[in-house]
Amino acid sequence: MNHKKYDLIIVGGGILGTFHAYHALKKGLKVVLLEKNTVPQGATVRNFGQIVPSGMDLKWQNIGRKSLEIYQEISQLTDITIRQSGSIYIASDTEELQLIEELSQINKSNNYESHLLTQAQSIACCAGLKKEYAKGALFFPQEMNVDPSLMIHRVRKLLIEKYQLEFFSNNTVKDLEDKGNEVLATTANNQKFIASKAIVCNGSDFKILFPELFNQSDLVVSKLQMLRTKPQKNYTLAPSVLTGWTIRRYESFYECPSFQSIKDKENKEAYHNQYGVHILFKQVNDGSVILGDSHEYQDAVKADLIGFDRNEDLDHFMIEESKKIMNLPNYQIDKRWVGMYSQCKEQDVFEQQIEKNIHIVTGIGGKGMTGSPAFSEMSLNNIINR
Numbered sequence: 001m002n003h004k005k006y007d008l009i010i011v012g013g014g015i016l017g018t019f020h021a022y023h024a025l026k027k028g029l030k031v032v033l034l035e036k037n038t039v040p041q042g043a044t045v046r047n048f049g050q051i052v053p054s055g056m057d058l059k060w061q062n063i064g065r066k067s068l069e070i071y072q073e074i075s076q077l078t079d080i081t082i083r084q085s086g087s088i089y090i091a092s093d094t095e096e097l098q099l100i101e102e103l104s105q106i107n108k109s110n111n112y113e114s115h116l117l118t119q120a121q122s123i124a125c126c127a128g129l130k131k132e133y134a135k136g137a138l139f140f141p142q143e144m145n146v147d148p149s150l151m152i153h154r155v156r157k158l159l160i161e162k163y164q165l166e167f168f169s170n171n172t173v174k175d176l177e178d179k180g181n182e183v184l185a186t187t188a189n190n191q192k193f194i195a196s197k198a199i200v201c202n203g204s205d206f207k208i209l210f211p212e213l214f215n216q217s218d219l220v221v222s223k224l225q226m227l228r229t230k231p232q233k234n235y236t237l238a239p240s241v242l243t244g245w246t247i248r249r250y251e252s253f254y255e256c257p258s259f260q261s262i263k264d265k266e267n268k269e270a271y272h273n274q275y276g277v278h279i280l281f282k283q284v285n286d287g288s289v290i291l292g293d294s295h296e297y298q299d300a301v302k303a304d305l306i307g308f309d310r311n312e313d314l315d316h317f318m319i320e321e322s323k324k325i326m327n328l329p330n331y332q333i334d335k336r337w338v339g340m341y342s343q344c345k346e347q348d349v350f351e352q353q354i355e356k357n358i359h360i361v362t363g364i365g366g367k368g369m370t371g372s373p374a375f376s377e378m379s380l381n382n383i384i385n386r
């Protein structure tokens, strides 16, 4: 038994759990973070690390913009691999050009800085971008990217050293009991922790805590296939690069007047539409480039059936499509992996109060790296003030 009494137990050391901890610690609360793995291994370390409010609907764009400020604030204290080198959406045909022009108008009215670039300017901005592909682009200079394999570990280290976060890894929380005025957490290795409240940020793990609740929810898991090249020599790709199929996919573009008519003309049976493929490029500090991605979905109740295997044809397809867009010095693939995130069919995020002092916050979907820092602050305030 850990005899200390905490103000808050957080279950799950991904980005949602860590940023709930960050805001709670800044309020002076005593926080313990319990993580089932040695270090978090979930979506938070398996993603692109693109911080792209530009891809989101207006509500989440605002949350993303506030998150940019929080990332800046933290990077004043320590290096969390933030690079403010912007995001660029490359249009490959007249329809996508139309959509980026419409989005740039929408952004003007939202006071969010973006610049339409000509073909030549787009190529100057992205080394290796092929002129046969790029017809023009929309650039967001304020946006950032992080190295997902490092960022969360550095934030957690800061929280431990500066704000006295207590972190227990290899502690799978198998039971949470609300005892009226406190919560008792029991881990698989029989450690016990007591706090006034608990927040469960379990990502896409629906089998351990409250499986019945998740089984009946509208949560789904999405499985994404990712690739990382060997480090590129004498090559710099500053911005996060998002391409034509992203323009046809991301929520911000739904607000464009031409979006629906353009979507209606698409071939739904095309391979990239069946697998939700869009091609993104993000260079990491060691010079390698992350490429991806694809999307396959499964309901929470049978999430495990989605499997951990990779589809080789899909990898091959994404590499060949990437080559049509960008002349990278090498396309030698060093790492291949799948990542999973959870999302809701109907709501933005799965937020549920279980008894008086236990709350669940998960299912932030594909917007977690962009939205979690600011969303977690709002979520924590709601939970504390409830």
Ligand SMILES: Cc1cc2nc3c(=O)[nH]c(=O)nc-3n(C[C@H](O)[C@H](O)[C@H](O)COP(=O)(O)OP(=O)(O)OC[C@H]3O[C@@H](n4cnc5c(N)ncnc54)[C@H](O)[C@@H]3O)c2cc1C
Pocket (backbone or CB within 6 Å): 011, 012, 013, 014, 015, 016, 017, 034, 035, 036, 037, 039, 040, 041, 042, 043, 044, 045, 046, 047, 048, 049, 050, 051, 052, 171, 172, 173, 174, 201, 202, 203, 204, 205, 208, 209, 224, 225, 226, 293, 338, 339, 340, 341, 362, 363, 364, 365, 366, 367, 368, 369, 370, 371
């Ligand atoms: C391939 C891929 C690419 C992506 N790219 C981007 C991007 O570029 N930009 C963007 O904004 N978003 C992106 N996302 C989305 C983003 O990564 C996720 O939204 C976010 O990481 C979800 O964070 P989380 O904390 O909810 O979940 P996770 O990171 O999965 O964390 C959940 C944690 O809870 C722990 N846990 C679960 N149950 C227990 C338990 N009972 N006891 C103890 N610990 C437990 C797990 O071990 C895990 O560490 C991407 C996602 C993927 C998969």
